Amino acid sequence: MATTRKKTTGKSKSPAGGVTADRELCLKMFRTMALQRAVEDRMVTMYRQGEMLGSVYTGHWHEAIAVGTAAAIRQGDFLCPLHRDVGAHLWRGMPPWQIMASFLGKATGPTGGRDGTLHYGRPDLNIYNPCSHVPDNVPVATGGAFAFKYRGEDGLALCYFGDGATGNGGYHEAMNIAAVMSLPCIFICENNQFAYSTPLRLTTHADFYKKAAGYGMPGVKVDGTDAVAVYEATAEAARRARAGEGPTLIECVTMRMHGHAEHDPASYVPREMLAEWAKRDPVELFAARLQKLGHATEAEIAAIRENVRQEALAARKKALGDPMPVATNIEEGVYAD
Amino acid sequence: MPTNKEQVAEEVTYLDAISQALAAEMERDESVFLMGEDVGQFGGAFKISKGFMERFGARRVVDTPIAENGFTGMAAGAAICGLRPVVEFQFADFISQAFDPIINVMARHHYRTGVPVPVTLRCPFGGRLRAGPTHSQSIESYFAHVPGLKIVAPATVEDAAGLLISSIRDNNPVLFLESKYLYRRLKVPAPLSLEPTPLGVAKVAREGTDVTLVSYSVGVQQGLEAAEVLAREGISVEVIDCRTLVPLDIDTIVKSVKKTSRAVVLHEAARRLGYGAEIASEIGEACFWFLDAPVTRIAALNTPIPTSPPLEDAVLPQTEEVIETLRKVARS
Numbered sequence: 001m002a003t004t005r006k007k008t009t010g011k012s013k014s015p016a017g018g019v020t021a022d023r024e025l026c027l028k029m030f031r032t033m034a035l036q037r038a039v040e041d042r043m044v045t046m047y048r049q050g051e052m053l054g055s056v057y058t059g060h061w062h063e064a065i066a067v068g069t070a071a072a073i074r075q076g077d078f079l080c081p082l083h084r085d086v087g088a089h090l091w092r093g094m095p096p097w098q099i100m101a102s103f104l105g106k107a108t109g110p111t112g113g114r115d116g117t118l119h120y121g122r123p124d125l126n127i128y129n130p131c132s133h134v135p136d137n138v139p140v141a142t143g144g145a146f147a148f149k150y151r152g153e154d155g156l157a158l159c160y161f162g163d164g165a166t167g168n169g170g171y172h173e174a175m176n177i178a179a180v181m182s183l184p185c186i187f188i189c190e191n192n193q194f195a196y197s198t199p200l201r202l203t204t205h206a207d208f209y210k211k212a213a214g215y216g217m218p219g220v221k222v223d224g225t226d227a228v229a230v231y232e233a234t235a236e237a238a239r240r241a242r243a244g245e246g247p248t249l250i251e252c253v254t255m256r257m258h259g260h261a262e263h264d265p266a267s268y269v270p271r272e273m274l275a276e277w278a279k280r281d282p283v284e285l286f287a288a289r290l291q292k293l294g295h296a297t298e299a300e301i302a303a304i305r306e307n308v309r310q311e312a313l314a315a316r317k318k319a320l321g322d323p324m325p326v327a328t329n330i331e332e333g334v335y336a337d
Numbered sequence: 338m339p340t341n342k343e344q345v346a347e348e349v350t351y352l353d354a355i356s357q358a359l360a361a362e363m364e365r366d367e368s369v370f371l372m373g374e375d376v377g378q379f380g381g382a383f384k385i386s387k388g389f390m391e392r393f394g395a396r397r398v399v400d401t402p403i404a405e406n407g408f409t410g411m412a413a414g415a416a417i418c419g420l421r422p423v424v425e426f427q428f429a430d431f432i433s434q435a436f437d438p439i440i441n442v443m444a445r446h447h448y449r450t451g452v453p454v455p456v457t458l459r460c461p462f463g464g465r466l467r468a469g470p471t472h473s474q475s476i477e478s479y480f481a482h483v484p485g486l487k488i489v490a491p492a493t494v495e496d497a498a499g500l501l502i503s504s505i506r507d508n509n510p511v512l513f514l515e516s517k518y519l520y521r522r523l524k525v526p527a528p529l530s531l532e533p534t535p536l537g538v539a540k541v542a543r544e545g546t547d548v549t550l551v552s553y554s555v556g557v558q559q560g561l562e563a564a565e566v567l568a569r570e571g572i573s574v575e576v577i578d579c580r581t582l583v584p585l586d587i588d589t590i591v592k593s594v595k596k597t598s599r600a601v602v603l604h605e606a607a608r609r610l611g612y613g614a615e616i617a618s619e620i621g622e623a624c625f626w627f628l629d630a631p632v633t634r635i636a637a638l639n640t641p642i643p644t645s646p647p648l649e650d651a652v653l654p655q656t657e658e659v660i661e662t663l664r665k666v667a668r669s
């Protein structure tokens with residue numbers, strides 16, 4: 001089956017000796033993770049300064065998941081991110097100012113102000129623009145996977161969802177369909193312990209990765225703070241998908257370190273839990289690993305950090321200065337020609 | 338001499354028309370495929386896709402699990418990624434399970450992103466088959482309120498084909514309402530032309546001068562019957578077939594009402610907030626100074642649709658009621 005499939009665009013690296021053997025790839029992943037952190041920290045400040053239209057959703061401690069997954073697939077693959085996955089957008093080439101523009105309702109945001117906050121995507125970068133309904137991008141992703149298979153291409157779809165979203169029927173339907181039709185789809189469960197205020201024990205009575213067996217697809221659990229582990233698991237799932245072996249569920253375990261969004265002080269989260277997870281900052285962990293591997297010195301890491309901080313500051317400046325949309329054409333585009 | 342069997346085959350039903358049009362579009366465009374429950378080897382609950390599996394193969398005639406939300410969302414994703422899915426709901430009633438992907442994904446995606454979502458949602462709908470409260474519903478009003486969807490409801494064999502072709506070629510999500518009552522009752526001589534009928538263009542199904550009856554789907558056939566009876570009494574009824582509800586060709590309707598000065602709107606859906614309320618309101622605004630009688634609605638009672646014949650008949654509009662109402666309005 002694999003041999004008859006047409007190749008989709010873009011390269012994904014599967015370096016011999018694993019991702020850690022590829023210094024250039026590792027540094028790019030690190031920079032993107034650090035950029036996600038810098039952009040989101042900046043957006044938190046902007047929220048506090050009253051600059052944002054509404055609340056701000058952040059992906060602190062999700063950076064290794066967003067970047068590790070996006071880096072392990074090709075640019076031509078269909079990517080369906082959600083609110084914790086800024087790093088996946090950045091990896092694909094979305095500029096930070098445009099993400100901010102979405103939260104500001106600017107004309108230069110990906111939807112020109114027609115949608116806002118975290119509901120953005122870039123069709124030209126094969127990034128789906130999700131709607132609010134958090135489980136809905138799972139069936140949509142299976143459709144993208146279906147389209148690749150239908151055309152005999154070896155592309156795949158990769159979608160993200162939180163632990164909370166897995167309670168939804170559409171999610172189960174899509175998982176089942178993907179398995180039954182053996183679709184080239186990768187399901188990334190971002191288990192961050194909470195769905196808004198709802199703790200894991202009120203969401204599920206079983207481990208997410210084990211539920212994959214119920215659909216007849218492999219389920220793996222990885223440390224969601226470990227970019228290398230996430231990358232390797234995704235690369236294997238991608239290999240299976242491209243070879244016609246069907247979907248994979250990857251449960252990435254991490255913690256939601258901020259509130260559901262910045263308006264939420266998350267007083268329901270035990271402080272000890274936050275303190276425990278604070279020791280496992282994915283960006284710090286990857287920085288330490290790069291130094292240990294000899295891929296970067298402490299000074300080089302610090303330079304990258306300063307560089308992305310400056311990029312986030314410049315992004316804010318541009319986004320704030322960008323024009324608001326004008327309501328002249330609001331009735332256009334309800335229908336396609 | 339043709340045998341009896343061949344003579345039968347020389348007629349095309351409303352159902353055949355849908356089947357032929359769908360097959361023709363699948364022949365014409367590789368990106369068109371059919372998906373739904375039992376559509377493959379079984380040929381669909383109503384046999385629209387009989388023989389499709391042999392002709393197009395399992396790749397393009399896709400049997401799905403019973404998962405309306407999942408497979409409708411999947412159709413959205415496939416369309417966003419360049420395919421043109423045709424989704425068969427086994428009965429229109431089951432589309433309630435798929436509200437979310439239709440409303441929140443399909444209907445908004447182009448407006449937000451500029452990416453078209455060309456999906457045709459085929460829905461066998463309506464009553465009169467003694468199928469009861471959850472197999473007889475008219476679903477158009479649920480969706481007519483949602484910007485971004487088109488709604489098509491053919492009343493004739495020719496339109497069943499022509500409008501389906503246009504729906505499939507359209508770059509938007511289209512709800513295609515198939516009258517399962519008309520499926521095998523309506524026939525025309527073969528062969529059927531497989532030309533597209535444009536969306537958004539109503540048709541004067543019968544010309545008349547005294548009163549305008551506006552309807553769609555099975556109501557048009559009922560209206561034509563009533564018009565025939567009333568013609569014998571000297572009442573001339575103009576019957577307008579909307580064909581598409583969204584977009585609605587209000588100009589054709591208004592032109593007719595300005596001529597006749599009287600309007601009756603008929604449908605099988607429940608009266609309260611049925612699509613007729615919208616049509617009546619548009620007529621009222623556009624034709625106020627032309628009207629000789631209030632715009633009048635004929636619709637189902639505001640009840641679920643019962644199963645047993647005397648009960649279902651009491652709920653859905655019957656031809657006798659259509660005749661009486663038209664007579665009353667024409668003489669007022």
Ligand SMILES: Cc1ncc(C[n+]2csc(CCOP(=O)(O)OP(=O)(O)O)c2C)c(N)n1
Nearest residue numbers: 084132133134162163164165192194195196
């Ligand atoms: C269908 C639906 N119901 C409710 C919401 C409101 N909502 C937005 S995010 C969220 C929590 C999601 O939790 P989870 O899926 O675990 O993702 P997380 O935010 O923790 O990353 C809720 C309830 C929604 N977006 N969609």
